[in-house]
Amino acid sequence: MGALSPLFLLAALSIGVPIYLHLFQRQETRRLSFPALRYLERTEREHARQIRFRQFLLLMLRVLALLLITAAGARLFFAGRGSAHAPTAAVIVLDNSLSTGLVVGEVRLLDELKAIALKTLDAASDEDRFWLIRAGEPWVPAIPGTATDTRQAVEETEVSEAGGDLVAALERAVRLLDTSTLDHREIHLLSDLQSTSFPAMDLEPAGDVPVIVWTGHEPRTINRALTSVVVGGGLPPLEGQRAAVTIEALEPTSEGDTLHVPLRLVVNERIRGAATLPPGAQTTITLPPSGTGWVQGYADADPDDLRADDRRFFAFRSRPAPVVAASGDPGVFAAEALAVLEEAERVRLTDVSAADVVVSANGAGLDRSTGAALILPPSDPTLLPALNRRLADAGVPWRLEPSVTSGEALLEGRALPGPLAGVRIFARFDLTIVGDPPAPPRVLAEVDGRPWAIEGLDGNGRRYLLLASPLDARATSLPVSTAMLRFVDWATGEWAGAGGAPGEYVTGASVPAPAAATHVRFPSGLDVEIDGTRMVRGTGEAGFYTFLAGDSLVSVLALNPPRGESLLTPIDPADLETAIGREIIDVDRDGAWDRAVYRARQGPELWWPFLLAMMLLLLGEASMATSGPVNPLSRRGATEGASDGGD
Amino acid sequence: MAETKTPPRSRDRADLLDPASLAQLGGIELIAREVVEGFLMGLHRSPHRGFSAEYAELRAYQAGDDLRYIDWRMYGRSDRYYVKQFEEETSLRAYLLIDVSESMGWSSNPGVQVSKLWYAQHLAASMALILLRQGDAVGMAAFHDRVVKRVQARGGRRQFHEVARHLRDLEAEGGTSAEGALRDMAVRLRRRGLVVLFTDLLVSREETLTALKYLRHHGHEVLVFHLVDPGERELPAASEARFFDPETNDELLVSVADIRAEYREAVREALDEWRRDLRPHGIDYEIVDTDSPMSMSLRAYLRKRERLG
Numbered sequence: 001m002g003a004l005s006p007l008f009l010l011a012a013l014s015i016g017v018p019i020y021l022h023l024f025q026r027q028e029t030r031r032l033s034f035p036a037l038r039y040l041e042r043t044e045r046e047h048a049r050q051i052r053f054r055q056f057l058l059l060m061l062r063v064l065a066l067l068l069i070t071a072a073g074a075r076l077f078f079a080g081r082g083s084a085h086a087p088t089a090a091v092i093v094l095d096n097s098l099s100t101g102l103v104v105g106e107v108r109l110l111d112e113l114k115a116i117a118l119k120t121l122d123a124a125s126d127e128d129r130f131w132l133i134r135a136g137e138p139w140v141p142a143i144p145g146t147a148t149d150t151r152q153a154v155e156e157t158e159v160s161e162a163g164g165d166l167v168a169a170l171e172r173a174v175r176l177l178d179t180s181t182l183d184h185r186e187i188h189l190l191s192d193l194q195s196t197s198f199p200a201m202d203l204e205p206a207g208d209v210p211v212i213v214w215t216g217h218e219p220r221t222i223n224r225a226l227t228s229v230v231v232g233g234g235l236p237p238l239e240g241q242r243a244a245v246t247i248e249a250l251e252p253t254s255e256g257d258t259l260h261v262p263l264r265l266v267v268n269e270r271i272r273g274a275a276t277l278p279p280g281a282q283t284t285i286t287l288p289p290s291g292t293g294w295v296q297g298y299a300d301a302d303p304d305d306l307r308a309d310d311r312r313f314f315a316f317r318s319r320p321a322p323v324v325a326a327s328g329d330p331g332v333f334a335a336e337a338l339a340v341l342e343e344a345e346r347v348r349l350t351d352v353s354a355a356d357v358v359v360s361a362n363g364a365g366l367d368r369s370t371g372a373a374l375i376l377p378p379s380d381p382t383l384l385p386a387l388n389r390r391l392a393d394a395g396v397p398w399r400l401e402p403s404v405t406s407g408e409a410l411l412e413g414r415a416l417p418g419p420l421a422g423v424r425i426f427a428r429f430d431l432t433i434v435g436d437p438p439a440p441p442r443v444l445a446e447v448d449g450r451p452w453a454i455e456g457l458d459g460n461g462r463r464y465l466l467l468a469s470p471l472d473a474r475a476t477s478l479p480v481s482t483a484m485l486r487f488v489d490w491a492t493g494e495w496a497g498a499g500g501a502p503g504e505y506v507t508g509a510s511v512p513a514p515a516a517a518t519h520v521r522f523p524s525g526l527d528v529e530i531d532g533t534r535m536v537r538g539t540g541e542a543g544f545y546t547f548l549a550g551d552s553l554v555s556v557l558a559l560n561p562p563r564g565e566s567l568l569t570p571i572d573p574a575d576l577e578t579a580i581g582r583e584i585i586d587v588d589r590d591g592a593w594d595r596a597v598y599r600a601r602q603g604p605e606l607w608w609p610f611l612l613a614m615m616l617l618l619l620g621e622a623s624m625a626t627s628g629p630v631n632p633l634s635r636r637g638a639t640e641g642a643s644d645g646g647d
Numbered sequence: 648m649a650e651t652k653t654p655p656r657s658r659d660r661a662d663l664l665d666p667a668s669l670a671q672l673g674g675i676e677l678i679a680r681e682v683v684e685g686f687l688m689g690l691h692r693s694p695h696r697g698f699s700a701e702y703a704e705l706r707a708y709q710a711g712d713d714l715r716y717i718d719w720r721m722y723g724r725s726d727r728y729y730v731k732q733f734e735e736e737t738s739l740r741a742y743l744l745i746d747v748s749e750s751m752g753w754s755s756n757p758g759v760q761v762s763k764l765w766y767a768q769h770l771a772a773s774m775a776l777i778l779l780r781q782g783d784a785v786g787m788a789a790f791h792d793r794v795v796k797r798v799q800a801r802g803g804r805r806q807f808h809e810v811a812r813h814l815r816d817l818e819a820e821g822g823t824s825a826e827g828a829l830r831d832m833a834v835r836l837r838r839r840g841l842v843v844l845f846t847d848l849l850v851s852r853e854e855t856l857t858a859l860k861y862l863r864h865h866g867h868e869v870l871v872f873h874l875v876d877p878g879e880r881e882l883p884a885a886s887e888a889r890f891f892d893p894e895t896n897d898e899l900l901v902s903v904a905d906i907r908a909e910y911r912e913a914v915r916e917a918l919d920e921w922r923r924d925l926r927p928h929g930i931d932y933e934i935v936d937t938d939s940p941m942s943m944s945l946r947a948y949l950r951k952r953e954r955l956g
């Protein structure tokens with residue numbers, strides 16, 4: 001048995017009043033002078049036992065009436081029966097990540113999950129509150145609403161081409177439930193439970209909140225998918241160069257899975273090649289030289305039950321090699337990277353005065369440069385004053401100072417360039433802004449909340465990219481990683497304005513907009529203005545994101561689904577508890593789901609029979625308390641106080 | 648107490664008024680006169696004219712009456728023959744015994760409902776007036792545990808004032824031990840006569856019965872007026888109350904609703920017992936509700952008087 005208004009049960013304490021009066025206050029009744037006491041004594045003696053029994057019965061009736069009022073006010077109900085339930089706050093975590101686009105038989109997995117969610121909502125009451133979290137679209141706000149509101153949201157849910165992070169979704173669900181005033185809370189997890197949807201285990205993100213998990217879908221592990229398309233080994237080809245496009249197929253997910261994947265390479269709407277790949281294999285298709293301009297293409301495999309991961313996009317700008325100059329001593333790693341890029345004809349080295357981009361060591365050459373500058377600090381802190389002086393002379397509003405913090409940290413930042421992802425920093429200087437910059441600078445990378453890579457405009461309107469660490473192995477892991485070459489290529493090419501791939505992002509990620517872009521055109525053709533954060537969110541579509549400045553093309557970014565979405569292997573049921581929370585109710589049958597949700601299940605509310613019973617009790621009590629004919633004196637209003645003469 | 652109220656009009660017979668209205672008229676003598684006048688007027692108009700033979704001053708002529716005693720003045724007024732009566736004609740001595748115990752002063756609704764003592768005082772005064780008018784000798788005594796006031800039985804107009812004065816001064820006090828008082832009276836009343844007892848009979852039944860039989864044994868005619876307040880027949884409207892006896896101060900906690908019907912039955916049985924116990928001994932017993940007109944009680948007296956001859 002449960003109570004919808006449990007606080008009202010405190011009213012049951014009121015039964016103490018009649019009990020107290022019965023036990024202790026009866027001697028305080030009126031004292032009436034009555035000479036005919038001898039008649040009364042005889043009557044009273046004969047009926048004393050009956051009177052005591054009747055008084056006890058009256059007490060019981062009154063106590064019972066109070067308890068019934070309390071029970072009615074608390075809205076008691078029998079638990080575990082009927083279709084009604086106590087008001088419940090429920091978060092429906094609906095996994096609409098790419099993998100839920102899998103078609104099993106003739107039914108899409110997401111539609112199966114939506115049907116279950118809708119059945120849940122059908123059984124809801126007006127007092128329930130729901131949030132809908134779409135695991136594949138975490139950027140969509142979850143707004144509390146009624147079952148009707150949530151039903152509409154569920155029906156409008158479509159498969160996202162982004163990945164789903166169920167751990168993050170469950171943590172978010174718990175935070176939402178914390179805002180609810182309802183006593184009964186639960187999470188409904190409707191997902192294919194891919195193991196890759198749980199990036200972290202042992203976190204128990206739902207904690208003690210009950211999670212009803214749908215495990216009834218038919219598990220599928222075999223999937224044909226393309227997992228990557230890489231152009232030029234990560235360095236997009238320059239104008240007039242041939243480019244190798246490497247395509248990789250998803251590895252086999254079960255023994256004996258040797259079915260080859262036929263695929264085609266389409267570039268600028270023309271098929272440039274075809275191949276057949278066994279699971280887990282790579283193939284390389286060479287593209288003919290391109291002229292200057294953007295090259296967009298995709299690799300397309302034959303469709304299977306999960307269509308969304310059968311195509312992967314790429315885009316790059318075919319451009320002339322940028323003219324680069326190194327000024328000062330950038331260090332052996334930067335110098336080597338420039339040499340490699342020159343040898344690969346991805347840069348042309350020249351004098352500072354003629355260069356489009358200057359790699360400036362310790363601020364050298366800034367006074368003579370007319371192009372953009374990649375400014376590298378010195379390894380020796382004693383050279384910082386010279387650097388700061390040159391920065392000030394060039395109108396760069398930053399100073400570098402020795403850092404008081406130490407230790408290893410990972411580069412972070414919403415606008416973190418792709419080549420810097422995963423780079424660790426061992427030593428750095430503190431960057432401090434000075435003066436009044438002509439345009440707000442932009443932090444591209446941070447270490448422990450402090451800027452590490454900053455871009456902006458100097459006093460002469462030239463672009464600069466200032467790093468807080470020298471490019472040597474003692475300061476950062478970048479020089480000794482393969483990302484060094486890509487970083488220098490990115491800095492001298494894409495960043496400096498020569499164009500190129502702006503980075504590698506998967507669908508769902510927040511993408512930094514190029515500095516010149518004013519809006520972005522999504523693959524669906526939707527144009528979205530770029531806001532002050534300079535980030536593009538809601539990238540749930542795979543395809544080309546075209547950055548524009550007015551009508552001018554700035555950049556094209558190809559977004560592909562995360563590889564993990566193609567791995568359909570579900571999580572081991574034994575790991576559910578650690579991956580989700582301590583209270584899990586896994587349901588694998590449709591009918592069982594209806595009984596599992598709304599755990600504060602109740603039978604019909606009992607307030608009306610309680611009230612009815614209470615009314616009957618009170619009638620009985622009144623009848624018993626006033627049994628016997630009406631005193632004629634009372635009709636005349638004569639007895640009250642008249643007999644109190646003896647008091 | 649000054650008698651300042653205006654007597655009721657002839658058609659408002661005082662003997663038919665309820666005691667509460669009667670009490671508004673004035674003092675005991677005035678009320679007694681009004682009650683008696685009204686009562687006698689009712690007798691004259693009633694089909695029972697034969698009762699007028701009891702009238703002390705005049706009575707209807709009967710065959711064999713001495714013509715010398717015919718009141719010719721009344722004949723002129725009423726065209727009927729009346730004969731004059733003489734005080735010497737009767738030798739009845741009546742003793743009015745008033746119970747003045749504490750319980751007699753009780754009223755279930757003071758200010759509205761007269762007390763039993765008030766009713767007894769005025770009924771006794773009215774009866775005394777009738778007795779005296781028909782030439783009987785009237786005496787009175789008041790008692791509770793003992794006799795507290797006594798007036799010798801005499802006849803004549805002055806006796807009424809004497810009796811009325813003593814009746815007026817009575818106050819309810821003390822307990823009731825009727826047996827002792829009645830035995831005492833039996834000893835004092837040397838000549839046989841009519842003993843009229845005004846009491847609420849909230850006494851020891853056996854002892855009181857013994858005393859009444861003792862009176863009867865001494866040759867007295869006994870008439871008992873059992874005064875009952877309506878509030879004694881029905882319990883008050885309280886759901887639960889502590890009742891106490893003003894005489895003994897005994898208390899009893901009672902759930903009124905629980906015993907109302909049983910109590911009513913107990914009272915009825917108690918009254919029946921008194922009637923059943925007194926009648927075999929030739930003792931007349933009349934229940935007098937103190938909210939009823941006095942004429943009913945006076946008629947009871949007349950019935951008794953008629954039997955005495």
